[in-house]
Amino acid sequence: MKSIFKKKEMGILSIVILISILITLKNSVFLTPGNLLDILKNNTVPGIVALGMLLVIITGGIDVSVGAMVAAVTVIVGTFMVNFGGNLLLAFLVGCLSGIILGVINGFFIARMKIPAIVVTLGTMSIFNGTILYFTNGSWITNIPEWFINFGRIRLIGIPIQVFFWLGAALLTFFILKYTRIGRGIYAIGGNPEAATRAGFKKDKLIIFIWAYLGFLVGLAAVVHTSIVRQVDPNAFLGFELTVIAAVVLGGANIMGGEGSVFGTFLGVIMLAVINNGLILAWIPTFWQQIIVGVIILIAVSIDVIQNKRRERAMAKIDVEE
């Protein structure tokens, strides 16, 4: 299992490197530390949410409500800070808690009511978006407190603080997936849900945990996002879910469930980011970006399907009598 994931990730990594070389040939600004750090910082938000999406996709689910959720949490946290002040810890607490609540709502309908994730999250996406509109009328929150803006400017050893949140979330997710019973249960459910129950996993609880965890990461991402842009735009996350899902799939996760890794997902986010950034640096119109990303997704998934077919065909080795 390990070596196959490794192989897959190496494939993605080489594509990322290839694209980077092409871009650098066109515009040498790309490979400067400043630009690379900017890429990292600006993709922290999809990067963190993609980790939660990864868990959901491994179980065979999908969440199209993450855009609406992030938007909702930014509004909640922004409103909270503007009206009650508070401090950094409180901001994160409020963000993560509200994220968890939204996630658990999704999880409840999926685990307990047995409604397919895509249906549930389509519904909640609409509900979340409508509710945001009701409260904000689409207007921005711009008077974010000074202490929070200052926090967003912090750099540690020259690296923007936001990147560390991504790193932390990635390490935590990696640990959960690889070394905890819950993590292995996530893969088990993705591989064979009925067998997961028979092996002793409590499937419903696990699924609710996963959606709560995604909610937690959404909350974290929302606060980090606010620290980057220093304002709240309730419409900033239209289409965000597609970027996140695309990153996870590009990162080698199987949309049918059962497969996917943290490192792969990280590379998926980076690949999208590099294409995005590179095309801008190369002065290529943005519609090309969308077309190219689409083509790459199709190619990546086709290669995967073909490889799986090949492997299936590979017969047992027989020691033929000579």
Add this chain to the structure above:
Amino acid sequence: MERLIEIKKLTKIYPGVRALDDVSFTINKGEVHALVGENGAGKSTLIKILAGVITPDEGEILIDDKVESFSHPLEALQKGIAVTFQDLSLFPNLSVAENISISRKIEEGDMVLDWSEMKRIARKAIDELGVKLDINKKLGYLSIGNQQLVAIARALVHDAKLLILDEPTASLAKEDINALFRVVNLLKKRGMSILFVSHKLDEIFEISDRISVLRDGKYIGTYPKEEITEDELISYMVGRKVRYTRYDKRKRQEPLLEVKNLSKKNNFKDISFTLNRGEILGITGLVGAGRTEVAQAIFGNNVPDSGEIYLEGKRINNDSTSKALKTGIAYVPESRQTQGLVLGKSLADNITVTILDRITNGLNLLDKRLKTGIVREWIDKLNIKPAYPDMQIDQFSGGNQQKAVIAKWLAYNPKVLIVDEPTQGIDIGAKSEIHKLLRDLAEEGMGIIVISSELPEVLAICDRILVMRRGRIAGEFTGDDVTQEELLNKAITKAG
């Protein structure tokens, strides 16, 4: 003998069937207790209740004279009941090691996992079974037989009081069955009880101490092995006498499928034979002799390095299964439960997936009446139970699911039909019906290749028999006086 489990008046009702109807019996400590009955008799249902997978409608289970009821499989595990399920219930996306050890870790309540310990547990179980398996390999890449070994190993790692094996030997090679029986006897000596399900009566008589019989969900009785004959057991199971008919060998002369010098590296070498129209050709040999690989080559699923295949005198070059089907060659795979079914769909849909073009009318719409007619016919011919065309395929018993896969390919009515282990997991009554059906189809002109490890079966229905050993054809047998020993000798010893 001290009793371990007491099953009391268990009843489980599904819409339209009483899967279990007031069943009571006991399992003693340190005994191997066989559970037998026809396909759909209720064996797996009983096992699922013991395992906490489903709950009974009535009745109770006592363990060590205490009433226990399980609301989750984990509770059954913790009470010392470990199960190898008929459908294996493994994770194709995880490694062998994890498949074996994960449920033990859950049982122990570990939140954080120690991978090196998990591997140690897995390796120990594999060693105990005495088989060779790479525990780091992803399970999905293993042959169905090896997957079955993994499922058995997983049940072994739970230091259980009761080990339940639901048709554990269905896809196992003879030497692996022997290895399993060695372990079972060892565990029995240590005082463990084993509940064992199989349709192979020779196994039942070899391994068990007592035998309980179910028929149509009802308990018929429990018999010490020494006090019952095979014929009696069969009549308890099916309610009538079943004869294992040995059909006459027929001579067919009109070549239908010709295979010439087929070779593939690490698979098979110099395979040449002819299948005549209206003939049943048996291919036997040990598991892993290359029989399935040759069949897959003819079916376009395993492209050979060299050699030629002719169908009705015309050279064919099948490099995909869809091409093979178009030329009129169909293959019923060995691992039917995983490969052959569209889960979630009805029995009728599953039987007719191969013949959709034949049951649609001029407007390309489904002809309901035609479909129902065909489905009825096959349910009848194969005695699929219960005879509900619209019931979801998942809800049929394992053996009846297998019948559905066979029906699907028979309905396709190919020129050449290759069946891999056609009666694996199928009860004795249904087995002889399938034999008769294959004979009838051949009589109508179909050429049939039967791949089977079950020598009595090969001898009963085949007109000619090829024996494969280590990737080569080791011998060919015709005539009515071939014996099992002759076949077995060819399969094992070096060609003289």
